Amino acid sequence: MHGVGYYQEEGQAKRILRKGDVIKCPANVPHWHGASADTAFAHVAITNRHLGETVWLNEVTDEEYKQ
Numbered sequence: 001m002h003g004v005g006y007y008q009e010e011g012q013a014k015r016i017l018r019k020g021d022v023i024k025c026p027a028n029v030p031h032w033h034g035a036s037a038d039t040a041f042a043h044v045a046i047t048n049r050h051l052g053e054t055v056w057l058n059e060v061t062d063e064e065y066k067q
Contacts, residue, residue, distance in 0.1 A: 005041035
């Protein structure tokens with residue numbers, strides 16, 4: 001991972017992500033992740049897809065992103 005990004009689970013505060021941070025996304029918990037407004041963000045995702053498919057939700061709005 002490089003850059004600065006965000007991770008937020010539904011109903012929780014947004015977390016700042018930096019190089020070396022590790023996030024575990026619990027199953028069936030809506031969440032989003034992405035770059036900060038002024039930096040790039042790259043990450044590696046490891047998943048157990050054999051346990052179920054990924055469900056993509058709505059795009060994060062600009063207002064949600066700024067919160």
